[in-house]
Amino acid sequence: MRVLVVGAGIIGLATAARLARRGDEVTVVDKEPSLASHQTGRNSGVVHSGLYYAPGSLKARLGTAGAASMTRFAAEHGVRVATTGKLVVASDAAELDRLGELARRGAANGVPVREVSPVEAREHEPEIACVGALRVETTGVVDYRGVCDVLAGQVRDAGGTVLLGRAFAGARTAGAGVRAVVADVTTGEEHELVADALVVCGGLHADRLARACGVDPGARIVPFRGEYFDLAPDAARRVRGLVYPVPDARFPFLGVHLTRGVEGGVHAGPNAVLALAREGYRRRDVSLRDLADAGTWPGLWRLAGRNLVPGAQEVARSLSRTLFAAAVARLLPGTTADDLHPAPAGVRAQALRRDGALVDDFLVRTAPRQVHVINAPSPAATAALEIARHLEAELDRVLAA
Template identity: 40%
Template sequence: MRQEKRVALIGGGLVGLSTAYAISNRWPDVHIDLFEKEDRVSAHQSGRNSGVIHSGIYYKPGSLKAQLCHEGRSKLVDFCSREGVVFDTCGKLIVATTPDEIPRLQHIFDRGKENGVRCTLISAEEISEFEPHATGLKAIHVPDAGIVDFPGVARRLQAILEEKGHSIFLNSPVDSLSESSDGSFLTSLGRSHAYDLIISCGGLQSDRLVKLSGAITDFQIVPFRGVYYELTAEARHLCSNLIYPVPDPAYPFLGVHFTRMTDGRIEVGPNAVLASAREGYSLKTWNAHDVMEAVRFKGFRHLARNHWRQGLTELHRTLSKNAYLKALKTLVPSIRAQDLIPCRSGIRAQALRSDGSMVDDFVIVEQPHIVHVCNAPSPAATACLAIGDSIADRVESRLN
């Protein structure tokens, strides 16, 4: 009798859930166990992000980010339409507010065209047709960007997997990982489990899972905490949809933006400051193990030495509402301090090499019976279904 193959997923974020979903669609006979250490899915990055469906305009042509964001965007929109998850392809503006940003805006526009993204360059006058309160010199309109309820996507993926008979184990941290010549093993809550294949999608913990399995890599996850404000109900008219600044190529993930959420609120943010705990969402949270691990890492010390000035600016923006407001005013000059209410924070998992450089693209590390998704920063939520399919492609020979 043929034995059913068994696959384990570690991590109930959008990447882990989407990978489980792709495997369940392609191999209906494979049984999947998904281990999540928290009491719910999407407890970390997947449930604490900006809720934006990215178009793929920013990313280096040919990169995994460019390819999987483009494919993932349409897969996500189809999934949400089919499964009744709230989304809106409302479009977005990327606004240049100073002359030196115009060549960078043009560069993004050219990249967008190369990546097959629908986009149009618009004039200062046209900006106000889309966003009456935003001002700038020139902008890109991206009609296929949008907003989505990412925790809703995660919950729907969880329900589909459970309906198909797969197991989602919550409150179940994985604390050891190993492989032999014909399979892989993990332990959780003191019990050992054997699988044909284990796929780890641990987000902020992904490098630790790689180390647990004995694989050697040159990078470590560095957590960047970003705080959001929300606009008071009276100030919501200041943003219709999505208003973004032109990113600085040296710090592409910096730059606070205005985001209409799917529940109608308008959030602004996030900024990005090195976090004193990988999963500590309050400024006061401090995890000695996380801090010591970062400080001992050569790459972190390089980063701190080379980018301390930018780091202090971002920290100032976290501690001072006025500094935060100044950044917002460049896009929407009429916004006032009293329009902003502090709301929440999120922590980005960013892989850093030992030379201090940031790993830009998605990274997947493969062992014979263990696959690790190691660097899945933005736009991995948008791209999650395409990432899941691409991992299913990679493990095809191991599951057939």
């Protein structure tokens, strides 16, 4: 079977590799000149354990399984990976109830999580401050770009093709196949590709690509920029592994946290502010089309109206390194603005419904001979191999219908 996979991020490549290994003739296309150019290559590199997600959700099931499968895959293929463990810390007594609820949720998801005292927490992270904490041993870090290199190699080794610099313009199911239009980014020349099936992992442009294929995405992608800082060497030496705050249950974001990456440094972040472009990695990156898309979507205004104070706090922290440092200092006392060195930002593709509800779980839409990933935020990278298994089953289901 000939399958066209759109998107050379980790989900597209994991799905392509899985289909290629079973004998399908796979072609991957991506508009960028390199693999993992957006969400995959710009995240914190964390292998999430499955702690945060609603029991029974796709995130919970695939994320928990993904922590094991991603770690094993990286180790087997020589990709840098380390299981460092993580502390989720309550900075004051008001957060202890939420910390306990998080422990119950993690246990329901099969995550080996345990509550620890401040004294025991400091045995893992001597410099942190807390009134209570959770310890999760299965959390780690990995080189996701390295994972993508391996997956792309598996596609090629199985006879598949990875075409970079090829922009997918849309497709239509026609009889026993799918006809897609792909443009060479350099020359603008368009080509038609014919396949038996289509899998679209469009990330920041997932909703647009679904509509270009005649599929209702059921939500609109709204981009949130996450800004990071690297800790200066003296501050970084005070952090051993991963330290997270207790998340605000109203948001799908986990708050500013500390991560010792596979390269050895420690980065802090991200915050979460509305980006002015879907690929708006800098404050000055503005797309009128993307602004119009977001600004005319009723869901964005409803979301903003319900969250004026926390939204304003995120913007203020984005504009002030001193405020960002204060957020870090709640975890690591003594951190100042001088300890923070700017690092590359990422943009999260967050699906938002018309009523203002954030799509919290992975969201997949299907059509005859087509499978579209609409919403795949964290822990999608962790769960990529399990999501690929899920998409394979979805593809087989729509082909059998």
